[in-house]
Amino acid sequence: xxxxxxxxxxxxxxxxxxxxxxxxxxxxxxxxxxxxxxxxxxxxxxxxxxxxxxxxxxxxxxxxxxxxxxxxxxxxxxxxxxxxxxxxxxxxxxxxxxxxxx
Amino acid sequence: xxxxxxxxxxxxxxxxxxxxxxxxxxxxxxxxxxxxxxxxxxxxxxxxxxxxxxxxxxxxxxxxxxxxxxxxxxxxxxxxxxxxxxxxxxxxxxxxxxxxxxxxxxxxxxxxxxxxxxxxxxxxxxxxxxxxxxxxxxxxxxxxxxxxxxxxxxxxxxxxxxxxxxxxxxxxxxxxxxxxxxxxxxxxxxxxx
Amino acid sequence: xxxxxxxxxxxxxxxxxxxxxxxxxxxxxxxxxxxxxxxxxxxxxxxxxxxxxxxxxxxxxxxxxxxxxxxxxxxxxxxxxxxxxxxxxxxxxxxxxxxxxxxxxxxxxxxxxxxxxxxxxxxxxxxxxxxxxxxxxxxxxxxxxxxxxxxxxxxxxxxxxxxxxxxxxxxxxxxxxxxxxxxxxxxxxxxxxxxxxxxxxxxxxxxxxxxxxxxxxxxxxxxxxxxxxxxxxxxxxxxxxxxxxxxxxxxxxxxxxxxxxxxxxxxxxxxxxxxxxxxxxxxxxxxxxxxxxxxxxxxxxxxxxxxxxxxxxxxxxxxxxxxxxxxxxxxxxxxxxxxxxxxxxxxxxxxxxxxxxxxxxxxxxxxxxxxxxxxxxxxxxxxxxxxxxxxxx
Numbered sequence: 210x211x212x213x214x215x216x217x218x219x220x221x222x223x224x225x226x227x228x229x230x231x232x233x234x235x236x237x238x239x240x241x242x243x244x245x246x247x248x249x250x251x252x253x254x255x256x257x258x259x260x261x262x263x264x265x266x267x268x269x270x271x272x273x274x275x276x277x278x279x280x281x282x283x284x285x286x287x288x289x290x291x292x293x294x295x296x297x298x299x300x301x302x303x304x305x306x307x308x309x310x311x
Numbered sequence: 312x313x314x315x316x317x318x319x320x321x322x323x324x325x326x327x328x329x330x331x332x333x334x335x336x337x338x339x340x341x342x343x344x345x346x347x348x349x350x351x352x353x354x355x356x357x358x359x360x361x362x363x364x365x366x367x368x369x370x371x372x373x374x375x376x377x378x379x380x381x382x383x384x385x386x387x388x389x390x391x392x393x394x395x396x397x398x399x400x401x402x403x404x405x406x407x408x409x410x411x412x413x414x415x416x417x418x419x420x421x422x423x424x425x426x427x428x429x430x431x432x433x434x435x436x437x438x439x440x441x442x443x444x445x446x447x448x449x450x451x452x453x454x455x456x457x458x459x460x461x462x463x464x465x466x467x468x469x470x471x472x473x474x475x476x477x478x479x480x481x482x483x484x485x486x487x488x489x490x491x492x493x494x495x496x497x498x499x500x501x502x503x504x
Numbered sequence: 505x506x507x508x509x510x511x512x513x514x515x516x517x518x519x520x521x522x523x524x525x526x527x528x529x530x531x532x533x534x535x536x537x538x539x540x541x542x543x544x545x546x547x548x549x550x551x552x553x554x555x556x557x558x559x560x561x562x563x564x565x566x567x568x569x570x571x572x573x574x575x576x577x578x579x580x581x582x583x584x585x586x587x588x589x590x591x592x593x594x595x596x597x598x599x600x601x602x603x604x605x606x607x608x609x610x611x612x613x614x615x616x617x618x619x620x621x622x623x624x625x626x627x628x629x630x631x632x633x634x635x636x637x638x639x640x641x642x643x644x645x646x647x648x649x650x651x652x653x654x655x656x657x658x659x660x661x662x663x664x665x666x667x668x669x670x671x672x673x674x675x676x677x678x679x680x681x682x683x684x685x686x687x688x689x690x691x692x693x694x695x696x697x698x699x700x701x702x703x704x705x706x707x708x709x710x711x712x713x714x715x716x717x718x719x720x721x722x723x724x725x726x727x728x729x730x731x732x733x734x735x736x737x738x739x740x741x742x743x744x745x746x747x748x749x750x751x752x753x754x755x756x757x758x759x760x761x762x763x764x765x766x767x768x769x770x771x772x773x774x775x776x777x778x779x780x781x782x783x784x785x786x787x788x789x790x791x792x793x794x795x796x797x798x799x800x801x802x803x804x805x806x807x808x809x810x811x812x813x814x815x816x817x818x819x820x821x822x823x824x825x826x827x828x829x830x831x832x833x834x835x836x837x838x839x840x841x842x843x844x845x846x847x848x849x850x851x852x853x854x855x856x857x858x859x860x861x862x863x864x865x866x867x868x869x870x871x872x873x874x875x876x877x878x879x880x881x882x883x884x885x886x887x888x889x890x891x892x893x894x895x896x897x
Binding site: 335338339342347348349350351352354355373374375376377378379381 | 510512536621622642643672674675676678679680681682775776778779781782862864865866867
C-alpha cells in the first residue's frame with residue numbers, strides 16, 4: 210500500500226521538490242481534504258418541518274454533499290457544498306432555501 | 312576492387328524490376344563471405360516503372376560513409392531502355408565496368424554509353440530468366456553477372472550462399488530453387504565482353 | 505554471445521523491440537518508419553512477443569494510447585516520422601509532464617511542405633523542447649544499441665521521462681549494413697521488468713494522472729520536470745557503462761573522433777557523421793588537423809562537456825539538418841554557441857544548414873566544410889555565422 214498524496218505537504222509554499230511525480234494524485238478520496246465549501250457565499254438550509262424525506266435532493270447534488278444514512282437524508286456537508294442551489298430547485302415540498310453565509 | 316579494399320556498385324533499374332532486391336541480395340552474400348556491406352536504394356515516392364537507383368558498398372574494412380555512390384567501380388543496368396534517359400556511366404571508373412541487361416553485344420551497345428572507355432559487359436538476363444524460370448525476373452541473372460565481372464568473391468562460394476538463401480526464401484516452394492540456381496549458373500556463362 | 509547479422513535500421517529497431525518485448529505498441533504507419541510497426545506486428549501475430557499491438561487511426565491516437573497504457577503501468581512504445589510526430593504534438597508534452605517513461609522510435613524525415621519523404625531533422629528538432637530525452641544514431645548498430653538502453657534510462661527513478669530514439673530516414677532506416685546483435689536473454693536482463701511505484705491499474709492505490717495545475721503549482725511542476733531531464737545526462741552515461749559491460753560497445757554523451765589535437769572541428773548529428781569521419785581521415789592524411797564531434801544525446805544537451813571538447817580548436821562548424829526560420833541560428837548552432845560563450849571559448853564558430861529533404865551529403869562536401877574552417881581560422885573572423893551548404897544559389 211502506497212501513501213496517499215499528502216495535500217497538507219503540497220501546499221502553496223512548498224518547494225518544487227515536494228511535488229508528486231508529474232503532479233499525480235495518489236490514493237482514493239483525496240478531494241475530501243479539500244474544503245471547497247469555503248468558496249460559497251450562500252448555503253442551502255432545510256426546513257425540517259416541511260421535509261418529507263423523499264431523497265430527491267440526494268442524486269442531484271453535484272458535490273455529493275447530501276447522502277443517505279439509514280434510509281434517511283443526511284445533514285448537508287457544508288465543507289464541500291459550493292452553494293449551487295440545485296437541491297433548492299429540485300425539492301418537491303420546497304423545504305430547502307438558500308441563506309447567505311458570513 | 313580498388314586499392315583500399317572497397318568496391319562500390321551502382322544499380323539502375325525500374326521500380327518493380329528487382330534492382331533494389333538484387334542490391335540487397337548482393338549485400339547478403341557478401342556479408343556471408345565476411346565482408347562489411349551496405350545495400351540501399353535511393354528513395355522517392357515509389358512508382359512502378361520509374362527509373363530507380365540502388366547501391367552497394369562492399370569492403371574489407373568498416374564502412375562509415377552514408378552518401379550515395381558517385382564514383383562507382385561497377386554499374387549494373389537492369390533495363391536497357393534506361394540507356395536513353397539516364398546517364399548510367401556518370402562517374403563510373405574507367406578501370407571498372409558496366410554490365411547491361413540486353414540481347415545486344417557489348418560492341419553494339421557501347422555507342423549508347425556516352426563515350427565510356429572502360430569495359431562493357433552484356434547479359435541477356437531476360438533470355439536466361441525465361442529459359443530457367445519461365446518468367447522474366449532479370450535480377451538473379453544480373454546479380455550473377457555482377458559477381459562474375461566484379462570478382463567480389465569466388466563464384467562457387469557465391470553459388471553456395473545463394474542456394475542457402477533461396478532455400479530460406481523459397482522454403483514454401485522448393486521447386487523454384489533449382490530454376491533460380493540454373494539461372495545464376497547460366498548467366499555466369501552467358502556474360503559477354 | 506553476440507550475433508553477427510546484416511539489417512536495415514528499421515529491421516534493427518524491430519529486432520531490439522522483439523528482444524525488449526514491451527507490453528504495448530500503438531502505432532500508425534508513415535514513411536519511412538512504417539516497417540517498424542509492420543515487422544513488430546508480425547512478431548505479435550507469430551507469438552514471438554507478449555505485446556499488445558494497438559492499430560490506431562492516427563498518430564494523435566497512437567501517442568494517446570501509449571500515454572494511457574504507460575500510465576496504466578505497461579511499458580509502451582510507438583514509432584513515427586515527420587507529419588506523424590507533428591500530429592502527436594500535444595501528447596508529446598503530456599507524456600513528458602506526466603512523467604511517463606514511454607519510448608518513441610523516430611525515423612527522421614522532413615516536415616512538409618513542400619511535401620517530401622526524405623531525411624532531415626526538422627521533425628525531432630521541432631519537438632526538442634517537449635521535455636523528451638533525445639538520442640540520435642549514426643547507423644543501424646547505434647540505433648539498435650540506443651534502443652536497448654532506452655528504457656533503463658527513461659525508467660530510472662531520477663528520470664522517469666519519455667525517450668525518443670532517432671535515426672535518419674532511408675539513409676539508415678532502409679540501408680542494410682553489418683550489425684552485432686545481443687542475445688535475447690542479455691537484452692531481457694538488461695532492460696528488466698517495468699515496475700512503476702504508482703500506476704493507474706493499482707487497486708491498492710487509485711491514482712489520478714495529469715490533474716489540472718493552477719498558476720500556484722504549474723511553474724513548480726515544470727521546474728521539477730526540468731530537474732528530471734537534467735538527471736538524464738548522468739543516467740545516460742551510467743546506463744551506457746553497464747551496457748558496455750555486456751556488449752563491449754561504449755557510448756558517451758557524444759563521440760569525439762580525432763579530437764585530441766584537432767584545430768578544425770565539425771559538430772554534427774546522425775548518419776552524416778560517418779561520412780564526415782571519412783573526410784577527417786582524408787584530411788588527416790594531408791596533415792590537416794581535422795576532428796569531429798558527433799552528438800548522441802541532444803536532450804538534455806551536454807553543453808559544458810562539448811565546450812570542453814572544443815576548447816583547443818581554432819574553428820568549428822555546427823551542422824544543423826533543419827532550418828529554424830529565425831535568421832539567427834539552428835538548434836545545434838544555438839546550443840553549442842551558448843556553450844562556447846559560457847566557456848569563454850576562443851574557437852570561431854559557424855553554423856550551417858545542410859541536407860534538407862534528403863539532400864545527399866558527400867565526403868567531398870564535408871572536406872569543403874573543413875576547408876572553409878581553415879579559411880575562417882586564417883582570416884580570424886566569421887563574416888556570416890548562419891549559412892547554408894549544398895543549396896543552389
